[in-house]
Amino acid sequence: MSIIVTGATGHLGRHVVEQLLEKVPAGQITAVVRNADKAADLAERGVRIALADYNSPASFDGLFSAGDKVLLISGNEFDKGRVQQHKVVIDAAGAAGVALLAYTSALGTLTAALADDHRGTEELLLGSGVPYALLRNGWYHENYTENLAPVLEHNAVVAAAGEGRVSSASRADYAAAAVAVLIGEGHENKTYELGGDTAWSFAEYAAELSGQTGREIAYQPVSTENLASILTGAGLPEPLARTLAGVDASIEKGELVVSTGDLSRLAGRPTTPLSAAVAAALRG
Numbered sequence: 001m002s003i004i005v006t007g008a009t010g011h012l013g014r015h016v017v018e019q020l021l022e023k024v025p026a027g028q029i030t031a032v033v034r035n036a037d038k039a040a041d042l043a044e045r046g047v048r049i050a051l052a053d054y055n056s057p058a059s060f061d062g063l064f065s066a067g068d069k070v071l072l073i074s075g076n077e078f079d080k081g082r083v084q085q086h087k088v089v090i091d092a093a094g095a096a097g098v099a100l101l102a103y104t105s106a107l108g109t110l111t112a113a114l115a116d117d118h119r120g121t122e123e124l125l126l127g128s129g130v131p132y133a134l135l136r137n138g139w140y141h142e143n144y145t146e147n148l149a150p151v152l153e154h155n156a157v158v159a160a161a162g163e164g165r166v167s168s169a170s171r172a173d174y175a176a177a178a179v180a181v182l183i184g185e186g187h188e189n190k191t192y193e194l195g196g197d198t199a200w201s202f203a204e205y206a207a208e209l210s211g212q213t214g215r216e217i218a219y220q221p222v223s224t225e226n227l228a229s230i231l232t233g234a235g236l237p238e239p240l241a242r243t244l245a246g247v248d249a250s251i252e253k254g255e256l257v258v259s260t261g262d263l264s265r266l267a268g269r270p271t272t273p274l275s276a277a278v279a280a281a282l283r284g
Contacts, residue, residue: 195258
């Protein structure tokens with residue numbers, strides 16, 4: 001039995017593989033990547049490397065075996081039909097008879113367009129007959145803390161979320177939950193709504209930044225239309241800018257608040273506080 005992680009050199013995939021290496025022998029782990037060079041360090045540590053691409057169904061032929069546990073990390077090519085990309089992996093997993101396919105989805109409460117591909121993938125997975133685990137990941141601290149430059153340049157947190165709150169957590173937290181499902185038992189056909197222990201508002205986020213930088217950083221709420229224009233002006237493609245602005249609209253409606261406790265329960269520890277993520281980002 002192998003534990004197979006797709007997208008293994010991506011932001012989340014890296015965390016998953018690193019945490020798996022702390023729990024199981026490297027020889028039990030397969031990292032599925034598009035570029036072997038990016039996984040050279042993992043290969044040196046004994047991780048099996050498999051070259052495959054969501055856009056090439058044949059590349060998944062023979063990759064899985066009966067009894068394997070697979071983590072399907074959702075693709076990030078929004079313009080290439082992510083549901084069809086994910087179907088390639090689901091079909092291959094079904095043909096091989098894997099023991100479990102865990103999928104990194106979006107919160108069930110999220111109605112923004114960003115969730116559409118996830119709902120489509122969930123529908124395919126549930127209809128496939130493959131034993132599944134839906135890891136419905138909430139928002140990531142890093143969505144904000146990795147983009148502090150414009151915030152610090154203008155001393156302003158700009159969002160279209162009103163007074164909405166976000167139950168974000170770190171990538172390492174979500175990875176810990178995925179690892180628990182991959183190495184644990186009894187997760188077949190389960191759905192987990194995952195988010196941080198403490199929800200925060202953008203005014204609180206601005207206050208946290210102010211306290212840690214010693215500068216006066218204010219929350220500047222804008223409309224979704226204005227936010228989309230700002231993001232487009234910063235170089236994002238218009239469809240992606242509108243999608244991200246749509247997430248802020250969902251935040252304002254409370255759709256990214258999670259109260260299940262699933263994430264900390266699976267991780268076996270409290271989730272990373274936003275303050276810690278901010279401090280790490282400011283340290284560089």
